[in-house]
Amino acid sequence: MSKTLSFSKYKIISLFALLLGSLLIPATSQAKILEEKRSLYQNVYIIDDMGLTCMRFRKKSHNDLSQSCIFNDTPEYLVFDYYKLAMGATFFLEDPKDMLIIGLGGGVLVNRYKEVYPKANITSIEIDDVVAQMARKYFNYTDEGEQYETHVRDGRVFIKRALRKDKRYDFILLDAFNSDYIPEHMMTKEYLEEVKGLLKPGGIIMANTFSSSALFHHESETYHQVFGELYQIHFDDEKTNRVIVVSNEKLPSKEKLLKKANEYKPLLSPYGVDTLKVFDAISGEVNWDTDAKVLTDQYSPANLLK
Amino acid sequence: MNSLVLICAFIMGFSIMTVELLGGKILSPYFGGSVYVWGSIITIFMLALSIGYLVGGKLSLKEPNTRKYGVIFIVAAITTLPLVIWHAELSDWVFMQIEDPRYGSLVTSLILFLVPTTIMGMVAPYSVRLLVANAESSGQTAGFLYFVSTLGSALGTIMTSFYLVLWFELDNILYGVTVVLALVGLVAILFPKPLPKAEKAELSHE
Numbered sequence: 419m420s421k422t423l424s425f426s427k428y429k430i431i432s433l434f435a436l437l438l439g440s441l442l443i444p445a446t447s448q449a450k451i452l453e454e455k456r457s458l459y460q461n462v463y464i465i466d467d468m469g470l471t472c473m474r475f476r477k478k479s480h481n482d483l484s485q486s487c488i489f490n491d492t493p494e495y496l497v498f499d500y501y502k503l504a505m506g507a508t509f510f511l512e513d514p515k516d517m518l519i520i521g522l523g524g525g526v527l528v529n530r531y532k533e534v535y536p537k538a539n540i541t542s543i544e545i546d547d548v549v550a551q552m553a554r555k556y557f558n559y560t561d562e563g564e565q566y567e568t569h570v571r572d573g574r575v576f577i578k579r580a581l582r583k584d585k586r587y588d589f590i591l592l593d594a595f596n597s598d599y600i601p602e603h604m605m606t607k608e609y610l611e612e613v614k615g616l617l618k619p620g621g622i623i624m625a626n627t628f629s630s631s632a633l634f635h636h637e638s639e640t641y642h643q644v645f646g647e648l649y650q651i652h653f654d655d656e657k658t659n660r661v662i663v664v665s666n667e668k669l670p671s672k673e674k675l676l677k678k679a680n681e682y683k684p685l686l687s688p689y690g691v692d693t694l695k696v697f698d699a700i701s702g703e704v705n706w707d708t709d710a711k712v713l714t715d716q717y718s719p720a721n722l723l724k
Numbered sequence: 725m726n727s728l729v730l731i732c733a734f735i736m737g738f739s740i741m742t743v744e745l746l747g748g749k750i751l752s753p754y755f756g757g758s759v760y761v762w763g764s765i766i767t768i769f770m771l772a773l774s775i776g777y778l779v780g781g782k783l784s785l786k787e788p789n790t791r792k793y794g795v796i797f798i799v800a801a802i803t804t805l806p807l808v809i810w811h812a813e814l815s816d817w818v819f820m821q822i823e824d825p826r827y828g829s830l831v832t833s834l835i836l837f838l839v840p841t842t843i844m845g846m847v848a849p850y851s852v853r854l855l856v857a858n859a860e861s862s863g864q865t866a867g868f869l870y871f872v873s874t875l876g877s878a879l880g881t882i883m884t885s886f887y888l889v890l891w892f893e894l895d896n897i898l899y900g901v902t903v904v905l906a907l908v909g910l911v912a913i914l915f916p917k918p919l920p921k922a923e924k925a926e927l928s929h930e
Contacts, residue, residue, distance in 0.1 A: 458759055545758070572756025575825055582820070603752035715753050715812075716893040722886075 451477075452556070457548035464556050466490070470497060471556055473524050473549070475596060485549075485596055486524025488557055494530070495690045500626055501527060503651045503661040505534075505686055506696040507589060509678040510622045510663060510670060514538050514588035518580075518616065520573040520604075521594035521626075522550060525559030530689060532566070538588075541567045543576045545594070545601075574604050577612050586618045592625040597658075602718040605637060609715075610644040620667045629660035633723045635710035638662075642704075643712050651699045663700075675700060726917050728790065729854045730872050732797065735908050736847045737876025739901045742884045743804065743844075744769050747837060749894055750811045754819045755829035764826070768833035769841050776845015783846060784853035788919065793854060794912030796846050801905035803840040808898040811836055848873060857920035 449467040456462075460475040465484075472487040487497040496502055504527055514535055519528055522544035531540060542561065544550045547570045553559035561568045569576055573594050590613055594604050603609060613623055625641070628634055629652055641648050645664035652660035663669065670678075679697035686693050713720060747765040748757065755761050783792070815832050822828040851869050856862045888897050 545756070572758060572825065574753060575756045578754065578819065579823075601752075601757055602749075603757060606753075608753060714893075715749075716895060717889075718749070719890045722890045 453552070455548050455552075457546050459546050462546070462548045462552055464552055473552055473556070475598065486526050486557060488524070488526060493558060494688060496526070496530070499653055499656050500659040500661070502691045502696060503653070503659065503699065504591065504624060504626060505530065505689060505691045506651050506661065506700065507591070507622065507624050508534060508682045508686065509675045509697065511589055516587045516618075517541070518587045518590045519543065520577070520590065520592050522553055522559070522568065523593065524557035525553035526557060527591065527593070529557070529559060534685065539565045541569070543569050543571065543573050545570070545572050573601070574609055574612070577609075577616060581612060581615050585616060586621070587616055588618050588621050590616060590621070590623045592623065595627065600720040600724065602720045603715070605640070605713055605720045606718050607640055607644055607712055607714045610640065614644060614666055617666045620665060623664050625662040627660060627662055628658065630658055631724050633720060635707040636713050636723055638706035639708055639710045640713045642708065647702065650701050650705075651696065652701065653699050672700070726855055726920065728912065728915070728917055729793070729851050730869070732793070732908050732912060733847060733851045733869055733873040734876035735904060736797070736844055737873035738880035739905055740769070740841065740844050741877045741880035742888070742897065742901055743837070743840070745881060745884045746894055746897060747833065749889070750836065751815060751829050751832060754815045754832070755825040758825070760826045761829045764829035764833045765837070767830065768837050772838050772841030773845035776842040777849050779842065780846030781849035784850045788850065788853045790854060790912050790916045793850055794909040796843060796850060797905050797909030797912060800840060800843040801902040801909065803843050804898065804902045804905070807836045807840060808895055808902065854919065
């Protein structure tokens, strides 16, 4: 999933200084590749660029190709808008005990969830072993402690097994897509029904997905068919990302969410999250074409619809 | 050269790759979309085709004709049907039995694809037998047949992965394959063509 950079004022000023500096220095000296490693799925690059450490799957430097990024000096301060949207999960959750993350990536979000919910058990799934290694090495991810687990395997295979083992979760984050390729078997009605089956009563699923292209309509309608009502969280000035929030029971009202947003404001501000801005970005509106064909295991050309 | 046989071989080449590519879509909900899932599918297809070549070649020894050739297509269509109807149930059953997705996908591929693909593989050597007129030109004939059937495979691959999955549902594409194979088989049975040897004999009489 592509992510657009968003900074607070002081970050912008420091960036400006860096940009100004970079005009004087040859372009090649800007970004430094700290490590590159070929995995079973892709080339994984760790890049140090303008005060950020980023994980990318392409060598060429475009901001929107970064998978995970942290600020070197303030790693807790969230870089991407999408991370901030995903912290909106806190408005929907009441002291979650069991959390499941499909798509660990750099582990940036898991690290924040660990801090916000120190008592929660968090299970993270990542298909790419190299990505999980890099998360530990460069993004301070750790699963030390009984509460935490990391599994290197396909998200859907994990979910099917977890269903059989009667595992249930209060919160599930679906974050397995990147901008280049969507695992098509993880964007279907059947998949979402399996994920729904893993929720405890009143549990919450949050999905980091696309807000542009034809896929937007197909995907939204697929969620709509499986869950009924859904919230979308999407900043107006942001082009590519949105977050979908669904549940197996009725979703909390806006009033309740606003109360939570106020409650979490001081807690989340060190992460650069303005909870009221995130609250304003929540919409229950049906803004997609409800006639769009639902994606199923029978019909899932997600990458062709992108 | 017998154009019926060439068209049949082209369609079979197309069908084999359509089924193989959709194999990935069939297995991914249960075993993921990783390289070992493709490894399983390709392994079983290669194994099945190799057996098919062997059996098809043997079969071509006994009074070869286009009627029998058509029967191979009909049998291929019939053996593809269980795959279309029960792939979800069978994949799920194997998923329950085998935890490791590598062996899970291998066993599922074996159950789903071994028999129909073996039958499909029988077409290539049988086509060679129906086309070859004499020993001198046999290499050229076989070469041309491979050219036509592999071209069919190439087209089947690109059509399936670029367009068919966008236009149709998975099972409908597979049903399409079985219908086409059955039709091709019927045509071969109903409109038999003589062997090239006979044609050659007629020519020498004139």
